[in-house]
Amino acid sequence: MIPTITAFERSPDGGRGLARDMHVRWALEEVGQPYDVRLVSFDAMKQPAHVAISPFGNIPTYEEGDLALFESGAIVLHIAVRHPGLMPEDANAQARAIAWMFAAFSTMEQPILDRTTAVILERDAPWRDQRLPLVDDRIRKRLAELSRHLGDRDWLEGAFSAGDLVMVGVLRRLQRSGLLTEFPNLAAYVARGEARPAFKRAFEAQLAVAIAASSG
Amino acid sequence: MIPTITAFERSPDGGRGLARDMHVRWALEEVGQPYDVRLVSFDAMKQPAHVAISPFGNIPTYEEGDLALFESGAIVLHIAVRHPGLMPEDANAQARAIAWMFAAFSTMEQPILDRTTAVILERDAPWRDQRLPLVDDRIRKRLAELSRHLGDRDWLEGAFSAGDLVMVGVLRRLQRSGLLTEFPNLAAYVARGEARPAFKRAFEAQLAVAIAASSG
Known part of the structure; x- marks a missing residue:
């Protein structure tokens, strides 16, 4: 079907x-x-x-x-x-891949969507220029944590999984922000995802x- | 174990x-x-x-x-x-319950956490009083959509599930905001969750x- x-x-x-x-x-x-x-x-x-x-x-x-x-x-x-x-065979590894999916849509995307709000919905607000650096610092904190975890690995845990797929998808929202380039291993991680056929x-x-x- | x-x-x-x-x-x-x-x-x-x-x-x-x-x-x-x-037996109903879990932590919690940021982290920011109503309106939009779906049902889809558990948990963050009381069926839904032994x-x-x- x-x-x-x-x-x-x-x-x-x-x-x-x-x-x-x-x-x-x-x-x-x-x-x-x-x-x-x-x-x-x-x-x-x-x-x-x-x-x-x-x-x-x-x-x-x-x-x-x-x-x-x-x-x-x-x-x-x-x-x-x-x-x-898109899922490891081992049950524990599957549970970890699912944890990364929730992490992508909850922990990581939350401040990133806050940035979209700041840049688009609150574009003309008088506080835009003062507030945006605060939002960016909250994103940097999460990026630094993710970068530390990833280290020099290709993917978050072993082979490419649905956790990587959604995490790369969420990080792609930052492409025009310049924030990803502050974390070269994350920029390379996103590029690795985008290079997949x-x-x-x-x-x-x-x-x-x-x-x-x-x-x- | x-x-x-x-x-x-x-x-x-x-x-x-x-x-x-x-x-x-x-x-x-x-x-x-x-x-x-x-x-x-x-x-x-x-x-x-x-x-x-x-x-x-x-x-x-x-x-x-x-x-x-x-x-x-x-x-x-x-x-x-x-x-x-915590999960319906039918496979399709299980998939829907999982959809509500992602909806709770992604679609619903995102503006609610933005409110926590506004009220706590940006408590002393000069834009606090002007910006908070904008954040509240974004939450109201999601609450109105959830309220429309729930209607006069007890739970989101059939029997109580993990989807209800996390949705009630996320909505509880709004208790002091006053926003929940604008949607009586959602306030009753949260109360129903809190009444469970x-x-x-x-x-x-x-x-x-x-x-x-x-x-x-």
């Missing part, structure tokens, strides 16, 4: 692969699972048909037979435990949507 | 059950699994022995034989899939630590 995911009809990032469907596309490409995409407009995301699947009106969703899922972390985990390629296929697929939208 | 979790030696919340060990204590109580607790000081949390288990220097951790886990979401999930009581046992256990610390 071919699952169907949803993605922005017009992604606010213009095809930089920062919308959360990118996590799911990448996971599906890593495990070799074909998928269909249904594009949704900002208006349609708030309508009952979409909200019935995704209570917070977000993309991506994932539909497969009777299953309708939301939250990119849960969707990636669903894919990772049902296909070889599955990442490239997923990136091209979401970019094609953005190009079609901008010429439409 | 009795697992060991870590918790704050002196929780910053003074025993209100808002530190993340509360999620794990509650989950263990729901499934009837006894556990040991190792208390850690703020200093010890940053030392190599703790960081080896918890790369971001946080509590709680969870140790059971060869397994050493971090991130409360991952720990609750680990408990929930290994014991009856397992919640009460977990709450008393963490409170006992705070009382011992304050009299120590």
Whole structure:
């Protein structure tokens, strides 16, 4: 059965692969699972048909037979435990990979999304220039901790896993901030993720949507 | 085997059950699994022995034989899939419960933690009074979406699950904000969670630590 995911009809990032469907596309490409995409407009995301699947009106969703899922972390985990390629075989190592997934979306992404708020939603606020360095320091603290853990390893724990996939995806939000370059091993880690053939296929697929939208 | 979790030696919340060990204590109580607790000081949390288990220097951790886990979401999930009581039996319903876990720690908690930052870390910032209403409105948006989904149901999807456990735990951070009372069905949902005997046992256990610390 071919699952169907949803993605922005017009992604606010213009095809930089920062919308959360990118996590799911990448996971599906890593495990070799074909998928269909249904594009949704900002208006349609708030309508009952979409909200019935995704209570917070977000993309991506994932539909497969009777299953309708939301939250990119849960969707990636669903894919990772049902296909070889994204989870270690050892049960304890699997639990650690899942811990990294929660760490990416909770501990690491929280201050990074705060930065997005500061830069976009509070762009014109009088406190923007004074507050942004505080937000950046909170991100630096987490990056330093992650950098220390990673050291000179290729991936967070042993082989590439769903934990790396979502962590790289979350760190990519920092590309224009300059913060990643302060931690060369993390910059190299993200580059390693982006160099994976599955990442490239997923990136091209979401970019094609953005190009079609901008010429439409 | 009795697992060991870590918790704050002196929780910053003074025993209100808002530190993340509360999620794990509650989950263990729901499934009837006894556990040991190792208390850690703020200093010890940053030392190599703790960081080896918890790369971001946080509590709680969870140790059971060869397994050493971090991130409360991952720990609750680990408990929930290994014991009856916190996960529906149907595979699709399980995937939905896990989606609610990611929703709690990602979509819902992100603006709530931003509020904690605004109220505590940026308490004396000149923008505090102007910015807080913006943060509150972002939380209200998510609460309204959650309230619409919950409607007059007792729990998010069918029976009480790990998704409810962590969602109630995250919403409890709003108790002093006044925001929850704007959504009576959510306030009742949190109260329903807090009325569970397992919640009460977990709450008393963490409170006992705070009382011992304050009299120590």
